[in-house]
Amino acid sequence: MELRQLRYFVEVAKLGSFSLASKSLYITQSTISQQIGKLEEELGVQLLTRDTRHVSLSDYGQQFLPHAIKVIEQAQVCSDTIRDVKNLHTGSLSIGSTYTFGPLLMQSILDFYKRYPHVRLRLVSASTTELQQMLLDRELDIALAYKSSISDERIDSRLLFENRLCLIGRHDELKGCPNPVPVDVLSHYPLALPFKGLQARDMLESVLFGHDVELDIRLENNSIHAVLDLVRSSPLLTILSGEAVQDIKGLTAIPIDHPESRMLGCYHFLKGVYQKKATQTFIDILTENNRYKTIWG
Numbered sequence: 001m002e003l004r005q006l007r008y009f010v011e012v013a014k015l016g017s018f019s020l021a022s023k024s025l026y027i028t029q030s031t032i033s034q035q036i037g038k039l040e041e042e043l044g045v046q047l048l049t050r051d052t053r054h055v056s057l058s059d060y061g062q063q064f065l066p067h068a069i070k071v072i073e074q075a076q077v078c079s080d081t082i083r084d085v086k087n088l089h090t091g092s093l094s095i096g097s098t099y100t101f102g103p104l105l106m107q108s109i110l111d112f113y114k115r116y117p118h119v120r121l122r123l124v125s126a127s128t129t130e131l132q133q134m135l136l137d138r139e140l141d142i143a144l145a146y147k148s149s150i151s152d153e154r155i156d157s158r159l160l161f162e163n164r165l166c167l168i169g170r171h172d173e174l175k176g177c178p179n180p181v182p183v184d185v186l187s188h189y190p191l192a193l194p195f196k197g198l199q200a201r202d203m204l205e206s207v208l209f210g211h212d213v214e215l216d217i218r219l220e221n222n223s224i225h226a227v228l229d230l231v232r233s234s235p236l237l238t239i240l241s242g243e244a245v246q247d248i249k250g251l252t253a254i255p256i257d258h259p260e261s262r263m264l265g266c267y268h269f270l271k272g273v274y275q276k277k278a279t280q281t282f283i284d285i286l287t288e289n290n291r292y293k294t295i296w297g
Contacts, residue, residue, distance in 0.1 A: 003075055005039040006068040008032045009047060013065050016055055086277060088116040093278040094140045096124040096131040098199065099224035100243045101144040101265070104160075108286045115285075119278050128199040135270055141279045144286075146199050146241065147264040149206065157266040160290050161243075165203050165261035166253035168228075168245055169237035180257035183211050192219040192227050192236040200224075200240045207258045241265075 011021040012032065022029045040047050047061035057065060085091050093112075097105045109121065124131070124140065131143040135155060147157050167174070167181045167189065178185060186208075193215075194201045208215075218236060221227050224244060231238045232250055241263050242253040255261060267286060269275065 001039060001042055002035075003072070005035045006072055008035050009039060009061075010065065010068050010072060012036065012048065012055060013057055013061065018055060088278060088281060089118050091118075091276065091278050092120040092122065093276065093282060094122040094124070094142075095282070096126055096134055096140045096143040096145075098128055098131065098145045099125070100146070100163075100241050103247055104286070104289060105144055108282065108289045111285050111289065112282055116278070116281070127197060129197065132268070135268060138270070138273075141269065141276060142282065143268045145266065145268065146203075147266045148199070149202070154271055155268050156271045157264075157268045159264055159266055160286075161265040163241045163243050163263040163265055164255040165200065165207060165239060165258075165263060166242040166245075166255050167237055168240055168242075168251055168253045169231055170235075170250060171252050173235055173237060174252050174254060177254055180255045182257050183207060184213055186239070186256070187213050187215055189237045190216050190218045190235065192221065192230050192234075192238050193217055194224055194227055194238075194240070195220055195222045198222070198224070200244075203260065203263065204239050206260045207256060 008021065008025065008027075011024055012018055015021050015024065018029045018032055021032055025032070036048065043060075043064075045060040046058050047064055049056050049058050081090070083089075095105070095109075105123075109123070112119070113121070124134065126134070128145040128148055131140065131145050132148065132152065132155065134140045135143050136152070144160075146163075147159075151157075167177065167186065169189070173189075193204070196202065196205070219227075219230065221230075224240065227238050227240070228244065228248060228251070230236060232248065239256070240253075242255065243265065245251040245253050267283065269279070
């Protein structure tokens with residue numbers, strides 16, 4: 001049973017004539033008659049009664065007609081839905097991000113929404129490790145985070161910008177601080193740090209490995225935003241990526257002098273998995289809006 005056979009049958013039933021149906025569909029009468037004949041043969045019943053002047057529905061045809069119409073309508077709905085998804089008139093997109101990517105993410109989200117307001121967006125803020133697992137569990141279409149030191153061959157990571165791990169604080173608190181900051185000097189400052197497990201903290205641990213440095217940690221918090229608020233209003237300093245304070249007035253970021261302090265800001269997605277049109281379009285917008293550069297070399 002083919003969709004075109006149903007269309008031919010419905011048109012003949014509606015117009016009561018093969019010739020009129022032929023003109024309406026721009027198809028020869030013989031083609032219509034042949035296809036409806038195949039449909040009747042497949043069903044094992046006669047749908048239409050024919051004579052030299054008239055075509056009418058058999059009792060089978062009367063019962064079959066509303067179902068044929070419904071199938072054609074549902075096929076049109078399917079076609080319309082595919083077209084809507086293709087043109088981003090509908091659909092969904094799940095995006096995960098760490099704190100640092102907030103400004104870039106928000107600008108890209110706003111631009112995407114202006115262009116495609118009917119696509120439903122789902123935003124998740126989490127650590128790099130959590131975002132990586134959500135990608136693997138297919139809970140996210142794309143994630144924005146620094147590239148992890150522990151790579152996963154199932155995840156494709158594309159570079160957006162390069163950055164450095166920095167000592168961050170108010171201007172007056174960092175007056176006289178060497179630039180870049182030697183690792184040994186980090187013990188001289190009172191620190192508010194993110195919890196272990198968050199990427200900036202884990203990178204700091206890598207930087208400290210092999211150095212006999214004992215940090216003066218006064219506070220730990222699982223919220224980067226809370227840490228920065230505290231640093232902005234106290235003598236405490238913190239150690240995060242330089243981009244974390246790119247748009248925050250009153251704070252200075254000085255890079256740490258160590259090769260392991262280099263951070264790669266990336267967008268991540270699963271390899272070998274169908275990528276939605278919405279995902280592809282968002283990546284294009286994200287790339288357009290990427291205002292991040294290699295600031296500290």
